[in-house]
Structure formats: C-alpha cells, structure tokens
Amino acid sequence: MDVTPQQMMQQTLIALTEQYQALPALNIDLTRGKPCSEQLALSNSLDSMIAGNYSSQDGVDTRNYGGIDGLPEAKALGQWLLDAPIDNILVGGNSSLTLMSQAMLIAYQFGLGGEPWQxxxxxxxxxGYDRHFALCELFGIKMIPVAMNDDGPDMDAVEALIGEDRSIKGIWCVPKYSNPTGAVYSDEVVERIAKLGQKAGAEFKVFWDNAYSVHDLAEPAALSSLWQQAEAHGTLDNIVMFASTSKITHAGSGLAFLATSERNLADIKRFLGFITIGPDKVNQIRHSRLLNSPEALTRHMQAHADILRPKFEKVVEVLDRMLSGKGVAKWSNANGGYFISVDTAPGLASRTVALAGQAGVKFTPAGATFPYGKDPQDSNIRIAPSMASVDDVEQAMSVFCLCLKMAALEQGLAKFN
Ligand SMILES: Cc1ncc(COP(=O)(O)O)c(C=O)c1O
Structure with a gap:
C-alpha cells in the first residue's frame, strides 16, 4: 500500500522525536554575544600596563579627577574604531550602551543640538539589537520597524517615513556586521543615511552603533565613512557614533567612545559635568598602552578572530549539513561580528527555540530581534557561538537543526487536521 505524504511526515516526526528524547542532558548557552575566557585572556596584560606610571602622555596624573571627555591617547583609540576626527571623540566608561542611553536622555530631557524630543x-x-529596542521601550519611544536588507536598512522605506512624519527623531544603525544578520551597510546606504538629516530637522539623530568595526573574521569588509558623508552633506549635527572595547579587551571593564559634532558634544559634556567629576583615566592609559597603534589593534583582533572563526564555521557547517535543501530555513554566513542569524520558514522560530530550550540548549528568545519582541513572521533566531567550545557549538547546533525539523513537521501535519 502506498504511504501518503501525511503518513511519511508522521513517521519522520516519530523518528526525530525518538532522537530528541534520547539526547543526553545538555546545558549549552548560545544566547548572548559574550567573549569566551580565552578571548578575555588576550588582554590580561592590561594588568601590567601601569607598573607605577600613572602619567598620561601629556603628563596628566590619571589617578585624579578631571578630563571629562577623555585623554588624547584614549581618544586616538576611539578614532581608529569610529573613523571620526579625534577632536570630536569622547571617551566614556565601560559601556557604549550607557553612552547611548545618556545621549537619548539628554535629547529627551534637555535637547541634543536642538529642542528636547517630545x-x-x-x-x-x-x-536588530534587542537592547536598542529595550532602550526605546524604556524611554517610551515608539518604534517603527523597517526591513533590514543585506546592504543595510530598506532606505526607500526609511526616506518615505522621514518625509511623512516629523516626530521621527532617530534611527538605530549597526553598520558593520550588524547584530544579528552580519550585514555591512553599502556605500550607497551610508550616503543615504548621511543625507537623512537634511529632511528630518535638527533634532533627528542617527544612532550609529559601530560595535563591530574591527571585529573581522575574514578579509575586513569596507564600510564607507559616515563622518565624511555627513560632513559633505552638512548633517554632522544629525549623527552620534558609538563604539567600545567590550569585545576587544575585557567586556566588563573596557572603554566606550562617542563621536559627534561640536554642538552635540557641548550638550553631552555639559550633562556629564553634572553627573561625574571625570571618567576612569587609569583605565584609559591601560588601554592606550595595550593598543598603542592601529597595527597593534589589528594584531589583537586577529587573535580574537583565530579563536572565534572555528566556532562560526562550525555553526554554518552543521546548518549546511543538516538543513541544506530542506526548505525550512536560510542563514547568514557573517564575515565578522558576533552573530549568525537564521530565518526559519514562517511560524517555526518560537517552537524551535522552545524545543531546544527543553533539551538544555538556550538561544535568544524568538522575537527578541524585533521591536516589542514581536517578529511578525516568527522566523528569526539569533545564534551567538562565542562563549561555547567548538564541541558544544556542534552539539548545540545539531540539537537546533533537529528541533527545527520537528517544528516544521509539526506545522506541516497540523495542516492536515
Ligand atoms: C550592536 C551592539 N551594540 C552594543 C553592544 C554592547 O556594547 P557595550 O558593552 O559597549 O555596552 C552590543 C553587545 O552585544 C551590541 O551587539
């Protein structure tokens, strides 16, 4: 007797469920892009960079108060990361997310180079990045999603929105190895973003979070300079750029950087002058001595890439082996950054993540990569392989593929009912 497609699917699901139930007890976490301890160890010589010499290159005693915008040698590091003039750089504490939230707070409460936002x-x-969206929610900023393409945001949609709604005050951008898709903005997209301010008004800010500017896994991708484009189009007041050493040195005790126009910088420095008598300059000299030239930074990042590359390759290898040609998902093959992004067929992401979670393999919750945690297609899953060992990545991704196939079969069978 012929086996019907429904029976075939049922039998396959039973076989996969048996495999799933026979899995060993697992506890693997691929949720967040944290450096692993081997990566952190690359910067352990930060400890020995002071050796009794607390003096900056200009003779400042870094142990004392002062220097609200940072030391010149620390600004130089920010300049290499952000591709912006040294005089427009500000050096913050250990988190660029803090600088982003402060820029948002200033724009809302006091005005950032313009009237306060309302x-x-x-x-x-x-x-996109879930913590960007969480900041918008915190501030009660209404989020308008636009599609993220392989070369950056859908700029036709962005320009149309800006043309019709003056209450749009900003856009989030992760221009290089975007979180989570790994996309790098094309030259055309960068130029179109630089021009947005011409239409949008002084209060509009491009939040340019260049978190992965030097985090290449292969040949570095070229990103055109937003600063130069904004200068050419007269929109420097509309851009605020961010970066940090979180994934360069020690994630919890690094430096963060911001670059923006003199006008915006004055508003930011004024605010900082109320909340601090100066940043941690000892950490600034520690970092600028460890990463004392663009070449030293490049060598350091190559050592990171050597640790990360096998993990990223393993993710893609397992996806290719287990899911290629099955029509249930497609995935990015990022050349840098911290993430691989999987787009399942519609409606499968939550179930896949839930099944994997029950088997002891944790992924970022489905939906987290969309504003308000709502992925309209229930399709995108972010994979962060940096913390796990290569063996654990292999194990976790095999479980992931098994769960995705089960979810697809369950969905297919539901259609017969
Ligand atoms: C795009 C992006 N921006 C910012 C951060 C966090 O940066 P920081 O540690 O400097 O606050 C992350 C961390 O995953 C990120 O992916």
Missing part, C-alpha cells in the same frame, strides 16, 4: 519615534531596522 513623543519621539525611532526607525528600527529589524531584525
């Missing part, structure tokens, strides 16, 4: 809206290319 009932602001933000354009949010999605899938």
């Amino acid at each position: 009932n602001a809206k933000f354009i949010c290319p999605a899938p």
Whole structure:
C-alpha cells in the first residue's frame, strides 16, 4: 500500500522525536554575544600596563579627577574604531550602551543640538539589537520597524517615513556586521543615511552603533565613512557614533567612545559635568598602552578572530549539513561580528527555540530581534557561538537543526487536521 505524504511526515516526526528524547542532558548557552575566557585572556596584560606610571602622555596624573571627555591617547583609540576626527571623540566608561542611553536622555530631557524630543519615534531596522529596542521601550519611544536588507536598512522605506512624519527623531544603525544578520551597510546606504538629516530637522539623530568595526573574521569588509558623508552633506549635527572595547579587551571593564559634532558634544559634556567629576583615566592609559597603534589593534583582533572563526564555521557547517535543501530555513554566513542569524520558514522560530530550550540548549528568545519582541513572521533566531567550545557549538547546533525539523513537521501535519 502506498504511504501518503501525511503518513511519511508522521513517521519522520516519530523518528526525530525518538532522537530528541534520547539526547543526553545538555546545558549549552548560545544566547548572548559574550567573549569566551580565552578571548578575555588576550588582554590580561592590561594588568601590567601601569607598573607605577600613572602619567598620561601629556603628563596628566590619571589617578585624579578631571578630563571629562577623555585623554588624547584614549581618544586616538576611539578614532581608529569610529573613523571620526579625534577632536570630536569622547571617551566614556565601560559601556557604549550607557553612552547611548545618556545621549537619548539628554535629547529627551534637555535637547541634543536642538529642542528636547517630545513623543519621539525611532526607525528600527529589524531584525536588530534587542537592547536598542529595550532602550526605546524604556524611554517610551515608539518604534517603527523597517526591513533590514543585506546592504543595510530598506532606505526607500526609511526616506518615505522621514518625509511623512516629523516626530521621527532617530534611527538605530549597526553598520558593520550588524547584530544579528552580519550585514555591512553599502556605500550607497551610508550616503543615504548621511543625507537623512537634511529632511528630518535638527533634532533627528542617527544612532550609529559601530560595535563591530574591527571585529573581522575574514578579509575586513569596507564600510564607507559616515563622518565624511555627513560632513559633505552638512548633517554632522544629525549623527552620534558609538563604539567600545567590550569585545576587544575585557567586556566588563573596557572603554566606550562617542563621536559627534561640536554642538552635540557641548550638550553631552555639559550633562556629564553634572553627573561625574571625570571618567576612569587609569583605565584609559591601560588601554592606550595595550593598543598603542592601529597595527597593534589589528594584531589583537586577529587573535580574537583565530579563536572565534572555528566556532562560526562550525555553526554554518552543521546548518549546511543538516538543513541544506530542506526548505525550512536560510542563514547568514557573517564575515565578522558576533552573530549568525537564521530565518526559519514562517511560524517555526518560537517552537524551535522552545524545543531546544527543553533539551538544555538556550538561544535568544524568538522575537527578541524585533521591536516589542514581536517578529511578525516568527522566523528569526539569533545564534551567538562565542562563549561555547567548538564541541558544544556542534552539539548545540545539531540539537537546533533537529528541533527545527520537528517544528516544521509539526506545522506541516497540523495542516492536515
Ligand atoms: C550592536 C551592539 N551594540 C552594543 C553592544 C554592547 O556594547 P557595550 O558593552 O559597549 O555596552 C552590543 C553587545 O552585544 C551590541 O551587539
């Protein structure tokens, strides 16, 4: 007797469920892009960089108060990361996210190079970084999702929105090895972003979070300079750039950087002058001595890449081996950054993540890469392989593929009912 497609699917699901139930007890976490301890160890010589010499290159005693915008040698590091003039750089504490939240707070409460924001809206290319979206939610900023393409945000949609709604006050951008898709903005997209301010008004800010500017896994991708483009189009007041050493040195005790126009910088420094008598300059000299030239930075990042590359390759290898040609998902093959992004067929992401979670393999919750945690297609899953060992990545990704196949069969069978 012929086996019907429904029976075939049922039998396959039973076989996969048996495999799933026979899995060993697992506890693997691929949720967040944290450096692993081997990566952190690359910067342990930060400890020995002071050796009794607390003096900056200009003779400042870094142990004392002062220097609200940072030491010149620390600004130089920010300049290499952000591709912006040294005089426009500010060096913050250990988290660029803090600088982003402060820029948002200033824009809302006091004005950042313009009038204070009221009932602001933000354009949010999605899938994107969940903590950007969380900041918008914190501030009550309405998020408007636009599609994230392989060359950056859908700029036709972005320009149309800006043309029709003056309450749009910003856009989130992760221009190089975007979180989570790994996309690098094309030259055309960078130029179109630089021009947005011409239409959007002085209060509009491009939040340019260049978190992965030097985090290449292969040949570095070229990103055109937003600063130069904004200068050419007269929109420097519309851009605020961010970076940090979180994934360069020690994630919890690094330096963060911001670059923006003199006008915006004055508003930011004024605010900082109220909340601190100066940043941690000892950490600034520690970092600028460890990463004392663009070449030293490049060598350091190559050592990171050597640790990370096998993990990224393993993710893609398992996906290719287990899912290629099955029509249930497609995935990015990022050349840098911290993430691989999987787009399942619609409606499968939550179930896949839930099944994997029950088997002891944790992924970022489905939906987290979209504003308000709502992926309209229930499709995108972010994979962060940096913390796990290569063997654990292999194990976790095999479980992931098994769970995705089960979810697809369950969905297919549901259609017969
Ligand atoms: C795009 C992006 N921006 C910022 C951060 C966090 O940066 P920081 O540690 O400097 O706050 C992350 C961390 O994953 C990130 O992916």
